[in-house]
Amino acid sequence: MHLKLVLFAFFSLLSLTNPVDLSRVRTAYVEASGNESATIALNDDLVSVAKTDNKTLVAFKGAVTTMMAKYAKGIKEKKTFFKEGAELLEFAIAAEPDNVEIRCIRLSVQENVPKITGYTKNIEEDKQFIIENFNTIPNKNSKDFVKGYISKSEAFNESERQLLQGS
Numbered sequence: 001m002h003l004k005l006v007l008f009a010f011f012s013l014l015s016l017t018n019p020v021d022l023s024r025v026r027t028a029y030v031e032a033s034g035n036e037s038a039t040i041a042l043n044d045d046l047v048s049v050a051k052t053d054n055k056t057l058v059a060f061k062g063a064v065t066t067m068m069a070k071y072a073k074g075i076k077e078k079k080t081f082f083k084e085g086a087e088l089l090e091f092a093i094a095a096e097p098d099n100v101e102i103r104c105i106r107l108s109v110q111e112n113v114p115k116i117t118g119y120t121k122n123i124e125e126d127k128q129f130i131i132e133n134f135n136t137i138p139n140k141n142s143k144d145f146v147k148g149y150i151s152k153s154e155a156f157n158e159s160e161r162q163l164l165q166g167s
Contacts, residue, residue: 055092059102062088101142
C-alpha cells in the first residue's frame with residue numbers, strides 16, 4: 001500500500017511538471033514582440049525557469065522579463081522587471097559566452113529598448129559575434145531563430161543579411 005502511494009505521488013508530480021519546450025519558446029518570443037498578451041503568456045510559461053536550467057531558456061526568460069517592463073504599472077515596477085531581465089540575460093551570457101543564440105537574444109533586447117535604459121552597449125559586439133560565429137551554430141532550430149532575427153534587425157545591413165542567409 002505504501003509503495004502505491006509513493007508511486008502515485010511520484011507520477012502525479014511528474015505530470016504536473018511541464019518542461020519548457022525551447023522550440024515553442026522561440027516561436028512565442030517572436031510573437032510576443034509588441035504584443036502584450038503574448039508577452040504575459042510567455043512570461044508565465046517561463047516563470048519556472050531557473051538559473052540552473054538551459055542557459056538559452058534563461059536568456060529568453062531574461063528577455064521576456066525586460067519586455068514585461070513595457071506593460072508594467074508605475075516606474076518602480078518597470079525598473080524591477082527591466083533590471084531583473086537584464087541580469088538574467090547577462091548571467092546567461094557569462095555562463096555561455098560563445099552561444100550565438102544567447103547573443104542574438106541580447107541583441108534583440110538591446111536593439112529595442114529605449115536608449116535611456118543604458119542597456120544598448122553590446123549591440124555592435126553582439127552583431128560582430130553573430131557574423132563571425134553564425135556557421136558554428138549546431139542546432140537547426142537555433143540557427144533558424146538567429147537567421148529570422150537577422151532578417152528583421154536594423155543592426156545588420158543588406159549585404160550582411162545576404163551573407164548570413166546563404167549559410
